[in-house]
Amino acid sequence: MTRSYLPLIRYEKNPILTADDIPYSCSTVFNAGACRFKDRYVLLLRVEGLNGRSHLTLAFSDDGYQFRVEEKPWITPSEDAYYEPFERYGVEDPRITQVGDVYYIVYTAYGPYGPRIALGRTTDFKRFERIGLATEVDNKDGVLFPERIGGDYVMLDRPGGMGGQGGSIWITYSPDLIHWGRARAILSPEAGWGNSKLGACAPPIRTERGWLLLYHGVRVTAGGRLYRIGAALLDLENPQHLLGYAPHFIFGPEKIYERTGDVPNVVFPCGHVLEPDGTLRIYYGAADTCIGVAEAPLEEIVDLAVGAAGATLDS
Ligand code: BMA
Numbered sequence: 001m002t003r004s005y006l007p008l009i010r011y012e013k014n015p016i017l018t019a020d021d022i023p024y025s026c027s028t029v030f031n032a033g034a035c036r037f038k039d040r041y042v043l044l045l046r047v048e049g050l051n052g053r054s055h056l057t058l059a060f061s062d063d064g065y066q067f068r069v070e071e072k073p074w075i076t077p078s079e080d081a082y083y084e085p086f087e088r089y090g091v092e093d094p095r096i097t098q099v100g101d102v103y104y105i106v107y108t109a110y111g112p113y114g115p116r117i118a119l120g121r122t123t124d125f126k127r128f129e130r131i132g133l134a135t136e137v138d139n140k141d142g143v144l145f146p147e148r149i150g151g152d153y154v155m156l157d158r159p160g161g162m163g164g165q166g167g168s169i170w171i172t173y174s175p176d177l178i179h180w181g182r183a184r185a186i187l188s189p190e191a192g193w194g195n196s197k198l199g200a201c202a203p204p205i206r207t208e209r210g211w212l213l214l215y216h217g218v219r220v221t222a223g224g225r226l227y228r229i230g231a232a233l234l235d236l237e238n239p240q241h242l243l244g245y246a247p248h249f250i251f252g253p254e255k256i257y258e259r260t261g262d263v264p265n266v267v268f269p270c271g272h273v274l275e276p277d278g279t280l281r282i283y284y285g286a287a288d289t290c291i292g293v294a295e296a297p298l299e300e301i302v303d304l305a306v307g308a309a310g311a312t313l314d315s
Helices: 298-306
Strands: 028-037 040-048 052-060 090-099 102-111 114-122 129-133 138-143 153-159 167-174 180-186 196-200 204-207 209-219 225-233 240-245 267-275 279-286 290-297
Touching: 028 102, 028 279, 040 090, 090 138, 102 138, 114 138, 138 180, 138 196, 138 279, 138 290, 153 196, 167 196, 204 298, 209 267, 209 298, 225 267, 225 298, 240 298, 279 298, 290 298
Parallel strands: 028 090, 028 267, 028 290, 052 090
Antiparallel strands: 028 040, 040 052, 090 102, 102 114, 114 129, 138 153, 153 167, 167 180, 196 209, 204 209, 209 225, 225 240, 267 279, 279 290
């Protein structure tokens, strides 16, 4: 059977990380940011504690499959008066974007007012410095582009997903990572596989044909929510212009560890690493319970993302 519309091949020893691999007690490990740092693979894991609240812990690997998890959490809810009310219930779903020597970490701060996007940075994966809260509440899935465009930092986010059933991917710009504006929606749910909420997965990847954006789409079914992955292309100079998108999902829950867990039927990538040979390795949370990795040639994903020419959704 040809499965070229589902190009990502799972690592045969998935899941690569479960709660048993965390050197302290916890409930689950899932949605992890990813990057390369000094010849090692880095994952920034969302670890959910036994209290049901999340923090972020680093893991390192030489081969990208076998990770050694640090003894202690790295980013925990801030006690600083400015951040505390917004991180009280946890820090979640980190995305890592490398810009030169700086690794920006965009994560969901979760507190009594709801989720909002927070931003920080590191240069050594030892010291983490908070930069600010980039959005107001009811916003998630913040992802920073890996370069400035037209002089500005550019971020994707997903405002307004909590209250209703819907939620679009928006774009927003900043001169300094503090003040954000010119926000507008670029990709919205449609009837079909992503009929409810959409959210960016991981930093867009520069390709000759445009920025490749992987995003999750939620389909609401009688049996609950299904989280799957789509691919879109954004204009390199004007990324709010959608060039195309695959008309179908390119990856979805199939395996038992994706189908069952704390939240069944979820694949939720927050990070990827592009290998020198052009293979894209995607790290994803499975069923909000463990972490898997899957890979495909980047070009095959871009071929799909070109999709229906002249896609016009909100672009
Ligand atoms: C989203 C986020 C993710 C989670 C997903 C599935 O809203 O909270 O962290 O993986 O739901 O539960």
